[in-house]
Amino acid sequence: MPVARPRLSLMPPSSRRLRLSLMAALAVAAGTLAAPAASAAPAAPLGPTVTRTDQPPTGYSVTFRYEAPDDVQQVHIYGDWFYSRPENIPCQDCGDARPPAEWQPGDVAATPWHIQAMEKGSDGVWTFTTPLPAGTFRYAFTHDCTNELATGCTLHDDPANPWQIQPQYPGAPGAVRSTIYVPASTKFPTYDTGYQAPVAKIGTLESRRYTSPLSTNPPGVHDIVVYTPYGYDPNRAKPYPTLYLSHGGGDHSTAWTMQGVAHLILENAIQSGVVEPMVIVSTDFNGLPGGNEGYVNELRNNIFPFVEQNYHVSTRPQDRAFGGFSAGGSRAYTIMYNHTDLFGYHAAWSAGGPAATQAQVDRMKSVAGGIMIGTGLQDRLGNIAENSQRNAAALRAAGVELDEYNVPGVHTWHVWRPLLNHYLRALAFRTTTTGLDVEAAPAGASHNTRVRATATVASVSTSVATPAGKVDFYAGDTYLGSAPVRNGVATMNTVVQGGLDAPVVAHYQGDKLFNGSQSAAVDAR
Structure with a gap:
C-alpha cells in the first residue's frame, strides 16, 4: 500500500508495564522465572510503528527504525510535521516551525521542514520516536547532513515502507518519500482526518x-x-x-x-x-x-x-x-x-x-x-x-x-x-436538475384552486443511484407542501385557499449522494 499500514499498539505503556509485572509475579509463583530463556526476544522490525500513548500532546506517537550503511556517522529524519500558529505565518516558509512534541490545538502544519537527529542503537539500527497528531505524513532520511533544512542533502526513502507506485521515468521530478498515517485520539483530539x-x-x-x-x-x-x-x-x-x-x-x-x-x-x-x-x-x-x-x-x-x-x-x-x-x-x-x-x-x-x-x-x-x-x-x-x-x-x-x-x-x-x-x-458528480409541471383547476365556489404539482429530479451525471429525499413546493413565499421523491419523481396534490397568487417553484432538498436543485417558476394561475 502507498500509505503504510503501520504496526499499531493500542495498549497504553502503563497497562503494558502492569501486564509484564503480573506475568513476572505469576512466573515467580510457578517457579519458572529462574529458568533460562529458550531464545532471545525477536528484534523490533524496521519501519514505522504507531503507538497509542494516551499522553499529551496528541495521544499517539510513531517510532521509526532505519538501517543506514555502516560508514554513516549520523542519520536524521526529515518529515512534514512542523507547526505554527496561523497568525505567525507572515510569508512563505515562515512560522513557528515547532516540532510535533510542541504541538498545540489550533496549529497548522507549516513549512519549512527541519531535520531531527536519530539515535543509533546497539543493534546498529537508527531510531526516532515522536508524538504526531492525526493525519498523513511524509518523511525521509538524510545521511551525515549538517543543514537544518536538509538543503543540499540527499534524501532516502524508508526501504521498509516504500511507495507502491514509483516515478515512471528517469528524471521524473519530485523526491521519493515514505508516508505514514496516524489515527485520531479521542482523549487528545487534534485533526479530523x-x-x-x-x-x-x-x-x-x-x-x-x-x-x-x-x-x-x-x-x-x-x-x-x-x-x-x-x-x-x-x-x-x-x-x-x-x-x-x-x-x-x-x-x-x-x-x-x-x-x-x-x-x-x-x-x-x-x-x-x-x-x-x-x-x-x-x-x-x-x-x-x-x-x-x-x-x-x-x-x-x-x-x-x-x-x-x-x-x-x-x-x-x-x-x-x-x-x-x-x-x-x-x-x-x-x-x-x-x-x-x-x-x-x-x-x-x-x-x-x-x-x-x-x-x-x-x-x-x-x-x-x-x-x-x-x-x-x-x-x-x-x-x-x-x-x-x-x-x-x-x-x-x-x-x-x-x-x-x-x-x-x-x-x-x-x-x-x-x-x-x-x-x-x-460537489463532484452530485449536481441535479429539477423540472416542474403544474396543473391547476377551480375547487369549489370560494375561488380555491386544486393544484397538482409534479417535480422530476434527475442527476446531471451518469449515476447508478436515483435521487431520493423530498421536494418542497412554494407559490412565491407561500409553502404549499412537500412530497417524497420516488424513482426521480415527486407529486403533490393540494387545495390552495383563495387560489394561487404567484408562480409555483419546486425545491429539491438533496440527499446523501445528490445536491439540491430548484425548478424554474411555473405560472399556473
Missing part, C-alpha cells in the same frame, strides 16, 4: 503508459496513474464517472495517490455512503510543450481516448471532473475559462487565477455540474490565499455560482487532501 485512513476494501492502483505524440519526456509516450475503485465492474450497465487530477510544480503523476492519498479519500467517502464509485486518473504535465494549453491538448487528444478505450468510463463531459493545485490549479483555471465544455465539474486549488473576461464568465455560467475554488488560508506563496479569495469573490459578483472552500494551512498536502475530500463529498 479519518477520511484519509487506510481501508480494508481497496481497489486497483496502476501506472499506465500511453502513446503521446506531444510528449518530449519521455519522447512519444507519457504516463498516468489510474485508480479503479473497489468492486470495479468493467461490464456494469452504466459507465463510471472519471475524476482527473493534476499535481503541482516539482511533482508528477504519482503525487495525488502516493502523497495525496486520493484513492483512500475516495474509498472512505464511498464507504460513508456519500459518494458513488468513480475512476481516478492522475496526470503528468511535465514534458508537455505549450504550457497550460499544451496540457489541455494532451487531455483532449491523448489522455481521454486512452482512458475511455481502456476503462469502463463515460465519454460525456458531464461525467468528468477536474481538480488541480498550484501549477495544476493554474491549468484548472485555463480549463474552466477557455475549455469549459471538457468537464462538467471544475476545481482550482491553491492558485490565484487571472481575472476572467466576460466571455469566460459566460462560459462558466453554463457549466453543467459545478465549480469549486479553495486554498490554504495562510498560503503566502505569491499571495495565493489573498488572490484566490479575491478571484472567487469577483466571479461570484459576476454571477458565476461556485463553491468556495478554504482551510487553515499553507502550500502543502495538509491543505490539498481536505480540499479534495470536500470536492468529492460536496
Whole structure:
C-alpha cells in the first residue's frame, strides 16, 4: 500500500508495564522465572510503528527504525510535521516551525521542514520516536547532513515502507518519500482526518503508459496513474464517472495517490455512503510543450481516448471532473475559462487565477455540474490565499455560482487532501436538475384552486443511484407542501385557499449522494 499500514499498539505503556509485572509475579509463583530463556526476544522490525500513548500532546506517537550503511556517522529524519500558529505565518516558509512534541490545538502544519537527529542503537539500527497528531505524513532520511533544512542533502526513502507506485521515468521530478498515517485520539483530539485512513476494501492502483505524440519526456509516450475503485465492474450497465487530477510544480503523476492519498479519500467517502464509485486518473504535465494549453491538448487528444478505450468510463463531459493545485490549479483555471465544455465539474486549488473576461464568465455560467475554488488560508506563496479569495469573490459578483472552500494551512498536502475530500463529498458528480409541471383547476365556489404539482429530479451525471429525499413546493413565499421523491419523481396534490397568487417553484432538498436543485417558476394561475 502507498500509505503504510503501520504496526499499531493500542495498549497504553502503563497497562503494558502492569501486564509484564503480573506475568513476572505469576512466573515467580510457578517457579519458572529462574529458568533460562529458550531464545532471545525477536528484534523490533524496521519501519514505522504507531503507538497509542494516551499522553499529551496528541495521544499517539510513531517510532521509526532505519538501517543506514555502516560508514554513516549520523542519520536524521526529515518529515512534514512542523507547526505554527496561523497568525505567525507572515510569508512563505515562515512560522513557528515547532516540532510535533510542541504541538498545540489550533496549529497548522507549516513549512519549512527541519531535520531531527536519530539515535543509533546497539543493534546498529537508527531510531526516532515522536508524538504526531492525526493525519498523513511524509518523511525521509538524510545521511551525515549538517543543514537544518536538509538543503543540499540527499534524501532516502524508508526501504521498509516504500511507495507502491514509483516515478515512471528517469528524471521524473519530485523526491521519493515514505508516508505514514496516524489515527485520531479521542482523549487528545487534534485533526479530523479519518477520511484519509487506510481501508480494508481497496481497489486497483496502476501506472499506465500511453502513446503521446506531444510528449518530449519521455519522447512519444507519457504516463498516468489510474485508480479503479473497489468492486470495479468493467461490464456494469452504466459507465463510471472519471475524476482527473493534476499535481503541482516539482511533482508528477504519482503525487495525488502516493502523497495525496486520493484513492483512500475516495474509498472512505464511498464507504460513508456519500459518494458513488468513480475512476481516478492522475496526470503528468511535465514534458508537455505549450504550457497550460499544451496540457489541455494532451487531455483532449491523448489522455481521454486512452482512458475511455481502456476503462469502463463515460465519454460525456458531464461525467468528468477536474481538480488541480498550484501549477495544476493554474491549468484548472485555463480549463474552466477557455475549455469549459471538457468537464462538467471544475476545481482550482491553491492558485490565484487571472481575472476572467466576460466571455469566460459566460462560459462558466453554463457549466453543467459545478465549480469549486479553495486554498490554504495562510498560503503566502505569491499571495495565493489573498488572490484566490479575491478571484472567487469577483466571479461570484459576476454571477458565476461556485463553491468556495478554504482551510487553515499553507502550500502543502495538509491543505490539498481536505480540499479534495470536500470536492468529492460536496460537489463532484452530485449536481441535479429539477423540472416542474403544474396543473391547476377551480375547487369549489370560494375561488380555491386544486393544484397538482409534479417535480422530476434527475442527476446531471451518469449515476447508478436515483435521487431520493423530498421536494418542497412554494407559490412565491407561500409553502404549499412537500412530497417524497420516488424513482426521480415527486407529486403533490393540494387545495390552495383563495387560489394561487404567484408562480409555483419546486425545491429539491438533496440527499446523501445528490445536491439540491430548484425548478424554474411555473405560472399556473
